[in-house]
Amino acid sequence: MSCKILMLYFFLRLASADNNNQSGFLFDGYFKLGGSVNHSHMSSRVILTDSGLSEAGQVFYNDSFKFKNSTTGSVFSFSTTFIFSVISKDPEFSGHGLAFAISPSKGIPGALPNQYLGLFNATNNGISSNHVIAVELDTDQDFQFDDIDDNHLGIDINGLVSVKSLPAGYHSDDWHFKELVLKSGKPLQVWVEYESLNQQLNVTIHPINIPKPKLPLLSLKRDLSPYFYELMYVGFSSASGTNSSQYILGWSFRVNGQAEEINLSRLPDIPGFIRNEEGAGDGYRKQQKILAVVLSLTGGILLLLLIFGVLIMISRRRKFIQVLEDWEVLYGPYRFSYNDLFIATKAFGDKQLLGKGGFGRVYKGILPFSNIQIAVKRISHDSRQGMKEFVAEIATIGRLRHPNLVRLLGYCRRKNELFLVYDYMPNGSLDKFLYRLPNYVLNWKQRFKIIKDVASALFYLHQQWVQVIIHRDIKPANVLIDNDMNARLGDFGLARLCDHGNDPQTSHVAGTPGYIDPDIVQSGKSNTRTDIYAFGVFVLEVTCGRRPVDPRTSTEKVMLIDWVLNCWDNGAILDTVDSRLVNEYVLHEAELVLKLGLLCSHPVAAVRPACLV
Structure with missing residues (x-):
């Protein structure tokens, strides 16, 4: 699977001979992140790395650089500039973008292919032992990482929650801010510079047809020495995606000095973009001449072989398309x-x-x-x-x-x-903690946090995503608990989607008995309020520590909702709180969630809250 990791198209020109004798380099050429590899065009100075997961694109310079003073332990000044282009096929879902990274190794092992910008995974994201500094050029808003939008630059230290980020753009000479679109397909130039004396990291972005702006977009004043080893590697990383392509058109780097300017006249053409002959690059014209000579020498025999090969390729492609359906x-x-x-x-x-x-x-x-x-x-x-x-x-x-x-x-x-x-959630589902661990009792703080976590997930599904997601099966068995005892709603096997403002059309009752809205039995139609009903039952279940229907208990307690409602009418609603808590809970919080559970599970759908905020 090593050939699935990265497609590297480039005709690289190396300006220096040996990195051991100097502290920088300049590449004129390009490479593309994502896909499979073409080893025949690789330079000995660039390495592509196999992270063990298909489609995680990482390209790192083959030699390490000395970033720290071995005597004082302080980080040297360094400077890098590169020109990139992101070409989006789908303006709505264009992939995750790319990142410049400084890493202890040639590539970052264990990176997920389709997330975390190909830098981290769910296990190591954010941990201090990573020793990875990155500048992300992010074209996807991910709420998990507190992204500000889907078109921003961020400075990342050991994880993808940026320590500083701003929308992509630059300040002109008259100090007006001008926005840039990262996935426009236009070549843009980025500078990443660290001043050792001031301990300040600056990030600047601008179109290639204007000089470098005087004011950087991002400035982080911080000593980077705790995050660096003495020897580190520099490179680029990108998450996979068929909806966009990321190209690096030129790259310059230097330690203890200014990165060498990239010669714009030598920028290569971007594959897939057709230019007229006058605007084409030297490499393009040279390829055209070689192709013409080859065709003239081989003549009709080569043409016949070419036609035969094309017919075979089309036949195989049609066969493949029949297997690979539109949604795939x-x-x-x-x-x-x-x-x-x-x-x-x-x-x-x-x-x-x-x-x-x-x-x-x-x-x-x-x-x-x-x-x-x-x-x-x-x-x-x-x-x-x-x-x-x-x-x-x-x-x-x-x-x-x-x-x-x-x-x-x-x-x-x-x-x-x-x-x-x-x-994988190592702690399993919530119902295990409620019913199958006799020697473990969730404390009130944990229960209250779990209720808020599930409410936050529902609000996102109903209100914050581009479409409305109706989950249709909210219950403790579908709420998983992570290592930090955070709750995560899962199992979308019954979920349905609709546009905001429209009601989804469903043809049958779905869900688990005890959590099903009585109104849906009559109408057969799910909507956000059917999820709210199930959430109300869930809240009562977590607070009371018992299932919605328990035939083994006394008659007045069989139905959880009826029992809690009767206790409320009698002024003793707190008597329903799980007895295993032994009164070790916050009274006003418990009363609040019990009343919220009854309101959300009200038999009249119109009375229930429209959303959870």
């Missing part, structure tokens, strides 16, 4: 190989089984080469059309990004089976 073209970058999942789950062995339900079984796995833990849901489906519709929904939901949602990492198809790959 959109969702393609997140596709895992069956072989990887088979190895990760130890052949889907019973010892790896985490649970099972109506939509399939869930297995624990560890991805080969990267040691990243995953959860794999294995689903069988007899209907080809049903499979297509179901995965089309999942493909859309896979774009969701929120810290309180279980992230869908990707999928795999094999015959009549579908495999969905999620972040």
Whole structure:
């Protein structure tokens, strides 16, 4: 799979001979992040790295640089400039952008292919042992990382929550701010410079047809020495995506000095862009001349062979397109190989089984080469059309990004089976903590935080994403707990989407008995208020520590909602709080969530809150 990591097109010109004898370099040429590799055009000074996960594009300079004074431990000044271009095929979903990175190694192992800008993963993002400094050129707003928008620059230290970020743009000579669009396809120039004396990191971006602005876009005054080793590597990283291409058209770097200017007259043409002969670069014209000579020498025989090869290629492409359906073209970058999942789950062995339900079984796995833990849901489906519709929904939901949602990492198809790959949550589901751990009792602070986490996830699904997501199966079994006891809503197997302002059309009742809105039994239509009803039952269940329906208890307590309501009418609503808490809870918070649960689960849908804020 090493050839799946990165497609590197470039005709690099190396301005210096040996990095050991000098502290910088200049490349004139280009390379493209993402895809598969062409080794025949690689320079000995550039290395592409295999992170162990397909489609994570990383290109690093082959030699390390001495960044720190071995005597004082302070970081030397350094300067780099590069010209890049992001070409977007889909203006709405254009991928995640790219980043310039300074790393302890030639590439960053364990990086996820389709997230974290190819720099980190869910396990190591944000930890101090990374020793990675990056400048992100981000074209996707990810709420998990507190992104300000989908067109910004940020300074990242050891993780993707930027310590400083601003929308892309520059200050002109008259100090007016002018916005730039990172994914416009136009070549833009970036400067990343650290002044050791002032301990200040500056980041500047501007169009290539104007001089470097005097005022940088980002300035961070911080001593970088705690984050650097003495020897570090420099390079670029990008998450995968078929909807955009990222090109580096030129790159210059220097330690203890100013990066050498890139000669704009020698910038190469960007592949896929057609220019007239007068505006074409030298490399383009040279290729045209070589092609003309080759065609004239080979004559008719080569032409026949070419036609024959084209016919074979078209035939194979048609066959492939029949397998790769439209929704898979959109969702393609997140596709895992069956072989990887088979190895990760130890052949889907019973010892790896985490649970099972109506939509399939869930297995624990560890991805080969990267040691990243995953959860794999294995689903069988007899209907080809049903499979297509179901995965089309999942493909859309896979774009969701929120810290309180279980992230869908990707999928795999094999015959009549579908495999969905999620972040692994080591603590399992919430119902385990409520009912299956007799020696462990969730304290009130944990319960209150879990309720707020699920409310935040629902608000995102209903109000903040580009479409309305109706989950339709909110219950403790579908709320997973991460290492920090944060709650994440998962299992979108029953979810439905609709545009804001429209009601989704559903043909059957979906959900789990005890959490189903009584009104939906009559109408058969789900909407945000049916989710609010289930959330209300969920809130009561977490607070009271018992299931919505419990036939083993006394008659007046069988139905949880009725019992809590009766206690409220009798002025004793706090008597319903889980007795295992032994009165160790905040009285006003408990009363608040109990009343909220009753309001959300009101039998009249119009009385329920329209949203959770």
